[in-house]
Amino acid sequence: MDLPRGMRDISQEDAFYINYIREKFYEITLYYNFQFIEPSPIELLSTLEAKSGESIINEVYSFKDKGSRDIALRYDLTIGMTRFAVSKREMRIPLKLANFGGVFRYDEPQAGRYRFFHQWDIEIYDNFTTDAEAEIIDFVSHFFTKLNLETIIEISDRRILEEYIKIRYDLEDENSIGHLFRAIDKVPKKGIRKVCAEYKDILDEGILQDLLEISTFKGSILDLISHEKLKDLKSISYLQELFSSLELRGIQNIRVNLGIVRGLDYYSGIVFEVFDTLSNVGSLVGGGRYDKLTSIFGRPDIGAAGAAGGIERIILALQYHKKLPTNIKKIIYIANTNESVRNSAIAILSSLRKKGFTVEYDLSNRSLRKQLYDASAKGVCLTIIVAPEEISKKNVIIKNMESGKETVEKLELLDKKISQFL
Numbered sequence: 514m515d516l517p518r519g520m521r522d523i524s525q526e527d528a529f530y531i532n533y534i535r536e537k538f539y540e541i542t543l544y545y546n547f548q549f550i551e552p553s554p555i556e557l558l559s560t561l562e563a564k565s566g567e568s569i570i571n572e573v574y575s576f577k578d579k580g581s582r583d584i585a586l587r588y589d590l591t592i593g594m595t596r597f598a599v600s601k602r603e604m605r606i607p608l609k610l611a612n613f614g615g616v617f618r619y620d621e622p623q624a625g626r627y628r629f630f631h632q633w634d635i636e637i638y639d640n641f642t643t644d645a646e647a648e649i650i651d652f653v654s655h656f657f658t659k660l661n662l663e664t665i666i667e668i669s670d671r672r673i674l675e676e677y678i679k680i681r682y683d684l685e686d687e688n689s690i691g692h693l694f695r696a697i698d699k700v701p702k703k704g705i706r707k708v709c710a711e712y713k714d715i716l717d718e719g720i721l722q723d724l725l726e727i728s729t730f731k732g733s734i735l736d737l738i739s740h741e742k743l744k745d746l747k748s749i750s751y752l753q754e755l756f757s758s759l760e761l762r763g764i765q766n767i768r769v770n771l772g773i774v775r776g777l778d779y780y781s782g783i784v785f786e787v788f789d790t791l792s793n794v795g796s797l798v799g800g801g802r803y804d805k806l807t808s809i810f811g812r813p814d815i816g817a818a819g820a821a822g823g824i825e826r827i828i829l830a831l832q833y834h835k836k837l838p839t840n841i842k843k844i845i846y847i848a849n850t851n852e853s854v855r856n857s858a859i860a861i862l863s864s865l866r867k868k869g870f871t872v873e874y875d876l877s878n879r880s881l882r883k884q885l886y887d888a889s890a891k892g893v894c895l896t897i898i899v900a901p902e903e904i905s906k907k908n909v910i911i912k913n914m915e916s917g918k919e920t921v922e923k924l925e926l927l928d929k930k931i932s933q934f935l
Contacts, residue, residue: 518628519619519627534827537660542635545648549610552596554615555584556586559583561585561588574586591636598638598815599815607640633824635821636817636818637818646783646802647755649800649818650666653787654666660836663789665766665787667787668756668783670749670782671775674724682720694774696712696721708725731772779809783801784799785798785801786798786799797830798822798823799820800821801819843870845894845896846873847862849898850898854900854901855878857904859874862874870928881898888914895931897911907924911931913934
């Protein structure tokens, strides 16, 4: 039976790697004192339509429930976490929230991105200072250091291009500005030629070409300050302040990239994305400031900044660099020579499991030969053979499955002998 396009079954190996990233993420959240919440996996479609903007509606999984309500599976974790945060009228800011979970997007499947995939997410609800963005980026940098992955964090501020548009072209229409940002955001995926063709009937070609050229800027904050077209813009000061804070925190893997604008309409200021320096798996993390979202939710008095990381893409980057842990479980197998000692075998099995060992045994009551074949097929390292003569003397046979060597050991010393081997 086939699965719907873009979906997959998660194998044991996949689950092992996802859990590895989850554990590292949880560890870093403890250092930064983030609180965990689990936003609902289902939202009202009207919530996503109102809060996320028109650019994502075609990518949302939506349906009518049995009460004829328009429902949608969660597109990201930010919407749910922000809905939760603003509902807490008693909350004290800054409020720092974190989550790790799955999201659904009806997007074109690509390497490291399925239509159901996993994200980690951190959010800070604050009083509109760049300290929140600095804390978020600090967290991200620390997280990838923990994973032993070299990354570059590319940062921009949407207000820079927005101010440039308004001053240079006297353009105040928010809808047109939104289209310009979405066009810039599509360039890495589609290329400039296709983006220009897509927006030729929507946007002024001259403005779009000029903005696309400026958005190719990549460099240091000092390079930006001396940029001929942008150096007099007041909004550059926010980025300067952020870079100064990041330098104080010892974060050096950062640069300005004006092509980073983030496609979602709720972003309002600083935006950034994180890339592996060598592999070509795309953006590993995206984030920034989104005060528009808290305002749309009815809390214009609260600012917000956050970031989300794509777990499957992070795993691809780690695989590329051969930095994922090896999923080798040392499995012990309990075999019995006949039915008369099966109960003894099960008692030993239970005892070893309670002491923390991974133990398998035959559920089908097969012959010893077939049990040993089963053990070999499962990649077992040791097989404990329970036989009538040996167990009567409180002994067992230990078989090294790699060398084939067998020894008789005291039952009371079994866990010690296993530990020595492992």
